[in-house]
Amino acid sequence: MFEYPPILLSLITLPLLGILTIIILPQNQIYLTKLVGLIISLISFIVSSFLWLYFDLSTSRYQFVEHFFSVPYSNINVFIGVDGISLFFVLLTTFLIPLCLLASWDNVKTSVKEYNIAFLFMGFLLICVFTVLDVLFFYIFFESILIPMFFIIGIWGSRERKIRASYQFFLYTLIGSVLMLLAILIIYVQTGTTDVQILNTISFSVDLQFFLWLAFFASLAVKVPMLPVHLWLPEAHSEAPTAGSVILAGILLKMGSYGFLRFSIPMFPEASIYFTPLVYTLSAIAVIYTSLTTLRQVDMKRLIAYSSVAHMGFVTIGMFTINLQGIEGSIFLMLSHGIVSSALFLCIGVVYDRHKTRIINYYSGLTVVMPLYSIVFLFFILANMGLPGTSSFVSEFMVLIGAFKCNIFITILVASGGVFSAAYSLWLYNRVAFGNIRSTFINNFQDINRREFFIFLPCIILVLLMGIYPETFLKVMHVSVEHLVDQVH
């Protein structure tokens, strides 16, 4: 068998190396600090792309498996590895971290060192979350992200309300996830292991599955976020700095749905099928309700945040159809949403940097003064509403096909969400880009600069690639998803 170089381990150690370098750098070397952060994150993107290059499409087993560490005096040996499901989340992480650092190149002026450390640390934790093959350590890394994110929202957030937002973010997640910890401990007591590879071969009794599934659900649903516990998301999004929103929408939300895919569905198949109506109902309500809520928002970031909740509703529906199209569609939608909504937050960040407001009513007629920006913004708005040719169309279409096989009624309800998303997206774009020019914009305007253009360019390319030829991405998932579906049925 072909021996791989230790790609995953080097991927995990790279951000730590960056953090160490940044800690050593003196406080006043701001430019150097930023440069180190950017270079390290770019290198880790390049390294992570080797994962895709070496990836074996013909097996559903975990690949690049390496021993990470062991917990003494217990049967916990933590392995890391990726399969078709988690590969793209790793790539998404390494793709978005440099974008985040670039996006805040000029507008973060206080405590730059700590900012870079926080983002690199977050990158490290996220890669660990998506590669670790152990339930307990998934939980540990999943929770650890609270600390850097809490500080990112609290310190570099923009407004007075940020304190409340970071508080809410922290406590919602914490209260949800402590139950998951209990569930993991019960799993460990019952089976004597927390290794996913072994746990996938074990079947729990149905009663226990119900309890465990609900405990996992309590934690993951907060992170996804599902409907009744989504309230932290608009707060956190609208108060976080641009890069914080990007990473929140781009990757942090995906941890929840990744947890469903990796743990809830394969480990508790009966419970997953039993609770499918619950998930469907919550997701359908989320899609319709939050899509309607967006129409009443005045804050652009809040609008996109609510649209994220709607898209994540699509994701959860696709996941719990438990057929090939549905699950692949939901993974694809996560990737697509990770890029599109991140890009939308970056777009909002661009105008926020220039005019220091995110209230829609203050903007109008930006097409005249910022033509290039308007084109980019239009592209992502169209991608967000799922125009054919963009990634969202493909993924939402696949989710709907998958859902149609299971439940026609829910499919019809959710498909109507597509109409609403067109409504709010166009309504947002209409108010911001068209209309009369405000005099303040004439006196003081600037189109996107080269840095911002190069942030958007890879996103545009990826969205188009995923929309026009999705098979590049889907072929990686086929075998793993097929295996997952087999496991449940």
Next chain:
Amino acid sequence: MNFFNFFENDFIVILSEFFIFIAIIFLLSYGVIYSTSSFYKYPILSLNINLLALLVLFVAFLLCLNNSLPSIIIFNNLLVVDFFTTFVKISILLNSIFFTLMSFNYLEYNKINSFEFTILILLSILGMLLLVSSYDLLSLYLAIELMSLSFYILASYKIKSEFSGESGLKYFILGAFSSGLLLFGFSLLYGFTGMTNFEDIGKLILGIGSLSDTLSYKGIFIGIFFISIALLFKVGAAPFHMWAPDVYEGSPTPITALFSTLPKMTLLVLYIRLFFCTLYDFIILWQELFLICAIISMIWGSVAALSQKRIKRLMAYSGIVNVGYMLLGIASGSITSIVGLLLYLIIYIIMMLGFFSFILGMRKFKTYSLNNYLIDLLNIGKTNTIIAISLALILFSLSGIPPLAGFFSKLYLFFAIINSELYGSAILGVLSSALAAFYYIRIIKLMYFENLKKYILYKSIDQSNSYVLSISILLLFIFIVSSDALLFSCYKIGLVLSL
């Protein structure tokens, strides 16, 4: 046959206690003679004696480390020395070394000129060391009184403060009351069994569950009930916690630090010795009792802490919550729970030491006063970056956020609880730990995010306090990277006790 030959090996084993005892006598005579001499102009000796106490504790620590006999019962079955007690003694002595380091600053700035302060602390440490190794109801009672009596005086040591007098009196009355209960329980136990030795009682009541309608069973039952209630009083668990916030608030700050670390550790170790090794056959009684107290402490402590404005009061309620977790560990009653409990105790003490070295080290620039209110910590994140980061780490660790040691201690504890299938209490426990995160995070919020433009200038932190703070942070980090040694000791203790 002289006295020393009679107890041949016994003095070798408890050399550290013996050394502390002799040192106390010498220090006392040194202080009394030197500080009252008109020739030397009545010198102030508190710092001298504190320094000497540091030395004494360090030597005692070394003596304890070099304990050559692994397991022995000494002095006519009054005291026991085994791996468990040695381990706990080492941690107590280390803790008291750090504690003595922390209190230099306080003695100097708050002008505590009487040298008895340190000597009382040494006496209480002696009491704790004896309490840990007591193997007989009699020696247990004597040791617990030696510890408590010193504490009553220490709590009221701030002579000029009304709060301090109140706290001392409250502590004394409730402490004496609980000692009475304890003694009553002991006498019932002695009356119905005719024994005071732990091992004898344990052997006698082996399998007593089948005799549950006899009179002696009921007598022992009531005796154990009283003993448990009295010990719950001493440790400050919830329905019996009324004294804790007032005592914590009123006492001098180093004494608050002492209260929130060492007595908890010694008493819970005593719980293990008494309830796990001796009275295990009455698990039906004490398991439910401790479960109820644990749940009330966790919930009441976290709810009450939410509305506190003073740091020490907040820490008192946080102590009640933590005692709740520890009682949950005791209630689960298995070897795993011993491991979890010891880990929890040690990590809790490390965090508390860090926290209090911060509180004792930060003095305001002009008034040299300590931080009393939570609002005093406002904007420390901007003025004292490194110290604020350390405190934030300790607080995150206290609230049990994963990569830090506090999470792992909770993990092992809850693992033990789940292992004993106490699912309901486990759920309540984790939910209350999430609730507890509220008030820890509130402090972090105050330090970093609050936009009030009020900056308090601080004197730079004292050297000795900064040592303790950094050692505490270092230990918290070392635990993440390599927890082998500590885990090994805890598992070994679990095995030793189960044999």
